[in-house]
Amino acid sequence: MKPVRAFGSLLTGGGIVAAWLALGGGRLPALDLLASFLPFFGVAALLGLLFAGWRPWPTVAGALLALVPLAIGIVPEWLRDIPAVAASAPQVHVLTHNVWSGNADPAGTAQAIIDAKPDVVMLQEVNGSFRPMLAALGQHFLHATECPNGCDLAIFSRWPIADGDYFLKDRNGRKFGPALLWARIAPPGGDPFMVATLHYPRPTSRDQAVRRRDVARALARIDRGALIVAGDMNLTPWAAAMREQDRALAPLTRMTRAPSWPRALPVLPIDHLYAGPHWGLVSARQLPATGSDHRPILVTLARR
Known part of the structure; x- marks a missing residue:
């Protein structure tokens, strides 16, 4: 199981690092390419935690480190105001x-x-x-x-x-x-x-x-x-x-x-x-x- 846990740790670490780097596209355009795949990085990090095995504090910390950049990047899009109009209009x-x-x-x-x-x-x-x-x-x-x-x-x-x-x-x-x-x-x-x-x-x-x-x-x-x-x-x-x-x-x-x-x-x-x-x-x-x-x-x- 050690190789599996090692793979999970690497997957989690890589996903977390990539997710945080993706947020830097506004300052460094080269990083903005990573932003396109932000959801995948979060999923990879959480999947890695499953392979790494359940250990309370590392798992919680890893999940937070993975989810926070997703929230920073994605939540504003769902809160963005879009002008609506009644469906009865032409x-x-x-x-x-x-x-x-x-x-x-x-x-x-x-x-x-x-x-x-x-x-x-x-x-x-x-x-x-x-x-x-x-x-x-x-x-x-x-x-x-x-x-x-x-x-x-x-x-x-x-x-x-x-x-x-x-x-x-x-x-x-x-x-x-x-x-x-x-x-x-x-x-x-x-x-x-x-x-x-x-x-x-x-x-x-x-x-x-x-x-x-x-x-x-x-x-x-x-x-x-x-x-x-x-x-x-x-x-x-x-x-x-x-x-x-x-x-x-x-x-x-x-x-x-x-x-x-x-x-x-x-x-x-x-x-x-x-x-x-x-x-x-x-x-x-x-x-x-x-x-x-x-x-x-x-x-x-x-x-x-």
């Missing part, structure tokens, strides 16, 4: 989903999107095995954006799309900012609103920080009152980079908390939706898995 159902370039069941994923009955669909990684399904979605959602070659994004709507592009445009029609797919939706009997979808690189890439900065600067140049931005952001809410983005995108509010990755046991919320101050949240939930490595997220909004 609603907009928005689905965001990374359909994954290696999707093992593209037809099943497309059917799940259709069955969710969203008003607006924003997809990422459509450039792989899922691409043939875009035509199938087009039969159920009569309006869609056009994306140039190499673009892996798509927007579908059951309402007319008045305008859209792969880059934002100023009042004179000049394009600016980083590439992101957007559409201006014109619901019948309601005010138009703009949606945009994007896909950030992984947090291991230096390009992600540059992309986040460029997106925030570009969105600051447009009217964000009724804007909705969603996509695979490869960021968890307990990462310092996510907190920084929440501030940078204000007055947009991040409406999502639901975990979306990995598919089998989603514990990490990395697919997000932001909405401007004209919107309030009715609900946001994770949908069942299909062939993608992400779960789709369905968000219901209503005008405030």
